[in-house]
Amino acid sequence: MTMTRVVVGAAVVRGGRLLAARRSAPAELAGRWELPGGKVEAGETPRQALVRELREELGVEAEPLARVPGEWPVGSGLVLRVWTARLLSGEPTALEDHDRLCWVTPQEAGALDWLDQDRPAVDHVVRELSG
Numbered sequence: 001m002t003m004t005r006v007v008v009g010a011a012v013v014r015g016g017r018l019l020a021a022r023r024s025a026p027a028e029l030a031g032r033w034e035l036p037g038g039k040v041e042a043g044e045t046p047r048q049a050l051v052r053e054l055r056e057e058l059g060v061e062a063e064p065l066a067r068v069p070g071e072w073p074v075g076s077g078l079v080l081r082v083w084t085a086r087l088l089s090g091e092p093t094a095l096e097d098h099d100r101l102c103w104v105t106p107q108e109a110g111a112l113d114w115l116d117q118d119r120p121a122v123d124h125v126v127r128e129l130s131g
């Protein structure tokens, strides 16, 4: 039986801007922008995974808000699901997996080199921010 594993991505929004993270590894993804997050571990809900990943990767406490409709294959049995999220405490710092973080306006978000599979979710969030 083939199991699909969920990767959670967080569209963290603050003051009308979206938090974008630039991957530092692996080599084939390094330099592209993504939503912070990672794989859901056994026994976790996706929302719990999202809270854990933001704590580990960015050093912040955050709260998932709404699921962005849809899911996107990421390859090798992984599927990306995205939630909007807000910061509860802390200032995001690139602790692992990323070498740059940026709070982008909707216009700037459109111009970033996102991982292809992130683009639909980013477009959705950008539309909400713009509207």
Ligand SMILES: Nc1nc2c([nH]c(=O)n2[C@H]2C[C@H](O)[C@@H](COP(=O)(O)OP(=O)(O)OP(=O)(O)O)O2)c(=O)[nH]1
Binding pocket: 007, 008, 009, 029, 034, 035, 036, 037, 038, 039, 040, 074, 078, 080, 097, 115, 117, 118
């Ligand atoms: N974190 C994250 N990963 C994404 C996004 N879009 C996307 O295609 N991916 C891919 C890249 C990776 O192949 C996979 C997630 O892997 P990861 O390395 O971030 O997961 P993880 O933090 O749980 O790391 P690990 O335990 O496997 O070391 O999903 C995204 O927006 N955020």
